[in-house]
Amino acid sequence: MDRTNFIPQSLPADTTEQLEKLCHGARGDILKMTSLAASGHPGGSMSSLEIFALLWSQANVDPAKPLKSGRDRIIVSHGHTSPGVYSVLGALNFFNLHEAVVSFRLAGSDFEGHIERHLPGIELTSGNLGQGLSAAVGMALADRSNGIKNHIWVVAGDGENQKGQISEARRFANKYLLNNLTYIIDLNHLQISGDTADVMPVNLKAEFEASGWDVVETDGHDLNSLYSAIRPEGQKKPRLVLARTVMGKGVSFMENKADYHGMALKKDQLEAALKELQIENNFEELSEERKIFMSSKPESCREEPHYHLLQNRGKSITYGPEHRGDNRSAWGKALVSLAEANENNLPLVFDCDLAGSVKTAEFAAKYPGHFFQTGIMEHHTATMAGCASIADRVVFWSDFGVFAIDETFNQHRLNDINQTNLKVVATHCGLDVGPDGKTHHCIKYVGLLRALPNYRTIVPADPNQTDRAVRHAAANPGNYFIAMGRSKLAVILKEDGTPFFDENYEFNYGEADRFRNGTDVAILAMGPACGNALKAAQILEVGGISTAVYGVSCPTELSEELISSLLNFKHIITVEDHDTETGLGAGLALKLSELGNTPPLTRIGVTHYGMSGEADELYTLQGLQPEQIAEEVIQKLG
Numbered sequence: 053m054d055r056t057n058f059i060p061q062s063l064p065a066d067t068t069e070q071l072e073k074l075c076h077g078a079r080g081d082i083l084k085m086t087s088l089a090a091s092g093h094p095g096g097s098m099s100s101l102e103i104f105a106l107l108w109s110q111a112n113v114d115p116a117k118p119l120k121s122g123r124d125r126i127i128v129s130h131g132h133t134s135p136g137v138y139s140v141l142g143a144l145n146f147f148n149l150h151e152a153v154v155s156f157r158l159a160g161s162d163f164e165g166h167i168e169r170h171l172p173g174i175e176l177t178s179g180n181l182g183q184g185l186s187a188a189v190g191m192a193l194a195d196r197s198n199g200i201k202n203h204i205w206v207v208a209g210d211g212e213n214q215k216g217q218i219s220e221a222r223r224f225a226n227k228y229l230l231n232n233l234t235y236i237i238d239l240n241h242l243q244i245s246g247d248t249a250d251v252m253p254v255n256l257k258a259e260f261e262a263s264g265w266d267v268v269e270t271d272g273h274d275l276n277s278l279y280s281a282i283r284p285e286g287q288k289k290p291r292l293v294l295a296r297t298v299m300g301k302g303v304s305f306m307e308n309k310a311d312y313h314g315m316a317l318k319k320d321q322l323e324a325a326l327k328e329l330q331i332e333n334n335f336e337e338l339s340e341e342r343k344i345f346m347s348s349k350p351e352s353c354r355e356e357p358h359y360h361l362l363q364n365r366g367k368s369i370t371y372g373p374e375h376r377g378d379n380r381s382a383w384g385k386a387l388v389s390l391a392e393a394n395e396n397n398l399p400l401v402f403d404c405d406l407a408g409s410v411k412t413a414e415f416a417a418k419y420p421g422h423f424f425q426t427g428i429m430e431h432h433t434a435t436m437a438g439c440a441s442i443a444d445r446v447v448f449w450s451d452f453g454v455f456a457i458d459e460t461f462n463q464h465r466l467n468d469i470n471q472t473n474l475k476v477v478a479t480h481c482g483l484d485v486g487p488d489g490k491t492h493h494c495i496k497y498v499g500l501l502r503a504l505p506n507y508r509t510i511v512p513a514d515p516n517q518t519d520r521a522v523r524h525a526a527a528n529p530g531n532y533f534i535a536m537g538r539s540k541l542a543v544i545l546k547e548d549g550t551p552f553f554d555e556n557y558e559f560n561y562g563e564a565d566r567f568r569n570g571t572d573v574a575i576l577a578m579g580p581a582c583g584n585a586l587k588a589a590q591i592l593e594v595g596g597i598s599t600a601v602y603g604v605s606c607p608t609e610l611s612e613e614l615i616s617s618l619l620n621f622k623h624i625i626t627v628e629d630h631d632t633e634t635g636l637g638a639g640l641a642l643k644l645s646e647l648g649n650t651p652p653l654t655r656i657g658v659t660h661y662g663m664s665g666e667a668d669e670l671y672t673l674q675g676l677q678p679e680q681i682a683e684e685v686i687q688k689l690g
C-alpha cells in the first residue's frame with residue numbers, strides 16, 4: 053500500500069479499499085488473540101481500528117526503520133487497545149502478525165497486555181490512562197527543538213479524558229502553540245462502568261475550545277472523512293479530532309456493549325463473530341500453536357532504547373574551603389556552565405513556577421527558547437519531560453522535592469517503565485526546608501526512588517559534589533534524581549583543609565566517599581547530614597572513639613565494596629535528613645541482613661513528620677545535631 057504522508061487532499065480510492073480489507077482482517081485478529089488469551093480489550097480495539105490503520109499506513113513511519121530520525125510519531129494513550137494496535141502493526145509488517153496473534157499476553161512473549169514502546173512502531177508504553185497527551189506534547193516539543201518538521205498524532209479513549217492531567221497537557225500545548233500535534237479521541241461513549249456521560253460527564257469540545265484548540269468532529273470508521281479530519285495541512289493550532297465510533301464495531305452482538313470493553317469472546321461467541329465477519333475460524337489450530345509457542349519462541353523484536361546525552365561536561369566549578377553555599381545554587385551554576393559548553397545541543401529545562409527557588413532562573417534568562425514555564429502542572433510536566441527526554445534532547449526538570457517525586461510518583465513509574473532519560477533536580481528536600489512545615493518536607497524520596505529500578509538517585513554532600521553530579525547526569529544515560537536541601541552548607545574538607553571534592557574529583561555513580569578513617573565506629577551520612585556527621589566524629593575522637601565517616605551520595609546503590617568495608621566496626625550508624633524507615637538506614641539494614649553476623653546498626657534520621665521552624669531547630673527536635681549524634685553513638689557503644 054502506498055503511503056500518502058497525508059499530502060493528497062483525499063485518500064486515494066485504491067488505498068481506501070486496501071485499508072478496508074486490512075481493518076476487516078484485523079477485526080478477526082483482535083477477536084482471535086483476545087479469545088486465545090481469554091482476556092484483553094476487544095471493544096475499544098475495534099472502535100479505534102480505522103484510526104490506527106489510517107495513521108500507521110499513511111504517516112511518515114517506516115516499518116523497516118521504525119526509529120528513523122525525523123519520523124512522524126503515533127502515540128496510543130489507551131494502551132489497553134493493544135489487540136487493535138498489534139493487528140494493524142502486524143498487518144503493515146512492523147513485526148510478525150501471526151506471532152502477535154498466537155502469543156498475545158503469554159508470559160515471555162513480546163506482545164504484552166498493554167502496548168510497549170520497545171516494539172517497532174510504538175512510541176510509548178501506556179496503560180496508566182491520561183498520560184499519552186503529555187507524552188506526545190513532550191515529544192512534539194523535543195522534535196520542534198531539533199528542527200524536525202513532523203507531525204504527532206495521539207489516540208485516546210473518551211472515558212480516559214475524565215483524567216485531570218489531560219487538561220494540564222492541553223493548556224501547555226496551547227501556550228506553546230504546538231501546531232504539529234493532533235489528539236484523536238475514540239468517542240465510543242462507553243467505558244468499563246457504562247455510558248461515559250453517566251460515569252462522569254465531560255464536554256470535550258467546549259473544554260478543548262476553551263483551551264484554544266481547534267476541534268473537528270468526524271465519523272471514526274469512515275476512512276475518507278477521518279483522513280480529512282486528521283490531515284495536518286494548514287494546521288495552525290493543536291487540533292482535537294472527536295472521532296465518533298462504535299465499541300465492538302463490526303460484530304452485531306458486540307456493538308455498543310460496555311461488557312466488551314474488557315471481555316474476550318468465549319469459544320462459541322468467537323465462532324458466531326467470525327461467521328458474521330466471514331473469516332475462517334482457526335481457533336483450535338492457533339490454540340495448539342500457543343501451547344508450544346514458548347518452546348520454539350522466535351527472536352524478540354524488541355528494540356533497545358537509544359539515549360541522547362550532553363557529550364561536553366564543561367569545566368567543573370570548585371568551591372573553596374571558605375565557601376558557604378546551598379547545593380541548589382551550585383546546581384543552577386552547573387546548569388548554565390553545561391549549557392555554555394553545549395550551545396549546539398542545549399538541554400531543555402522545565403519549571404513549575406519555582407525557578408527563582410530552584411535556581412533555574414539564570415538559565416531561563418540566558419536561554420529563554422529552551423526554558424519552559426509549565427505552571428503548577430506537575431503531573432503533566434513529569435510525563436512531558438520524561439518523554440521529551442526520549443526524543444533526542446537532554447531534559448532537566450527542577451522542582452521542590454515534594455512535587456518532583458511525592459506528587460508525581462506514578463508519572464515517574466511510567467517513565468521508569470519507558471526507560472526515559474530524564475534528569476530531575478529536586479531542591480527543598482528534607483527537614484532542611486524549615487518553616488514551610490510538614491507539607492513541604494520531602495522526607496520519603498529515597499524509598500520512593502528505590503522502588504523505581506530505572507532511576508538513579510544522588511544526594512550530594514556539598515556544592516562541589518552537586519556540581520559534579522549534575523554534569524555526570526547530563527553525560528550518562530537514564531533517569532537521574534538529584535536531591536538537595538535548601539540551606540547553605542560548608543564545603544566538605546579533607547583533613548588537610550582542602551575541598552574533599554576538588555578539581556581531580558570525578559563523580560562515579562554508586563561510589564561512597566570515605567571522608568575520615570577510623571576503627572571503632574562507622575558513620576554513614578547522606579547529603580546535608582554529612583556536615584553534622586563530621587562534627588559528631590570530631591566530638592567522638594576527642595572522647596577517644598575512633599570514628600570513620602562516609603558520605604553516601606547514592607543511597608539506592610550501596611556497593612559491595614562499601615558494605616564489606618563496614619564489617620569490622622563495632623557499630624554502624626546512619627545519619628540522614630530523611631525518614632529512617634525508607635531512607636539510607638533502611639536500605640543498609642536490608643543489605644546487612646542478607647549477610648548475617650554484621651555489626652549492630654543504629655539509624656538516626658527523621659522519625660516523624662516535622663513541623664515549622666528553622667532547619668537547625670527541626671534537626672534538634674529529631675536528634676540530628678552533632679552533639680546528639682555523638683551522644684547516641686556513646687550510648688550504643690555502652
Ligand SMILES: Cc1ncc(C[n+]2csc(CCOP(=O)(O)OP(=O)(O)O)c2C)c(N)n1
Binds near residue numbers: 097213
Ligand atoms: C489511571 C487509570 N485508571 C484506571 C484504569 C483502569 N481502566 C482501564 S480501561 C478503563 C476505561 C477506559 O475507558 P475508555 O477510555 O473510554 O476506553 P474504551 O472503553 O473505549 O476502551 C479503566 C477505568 C487505568 N488503566 N488507568
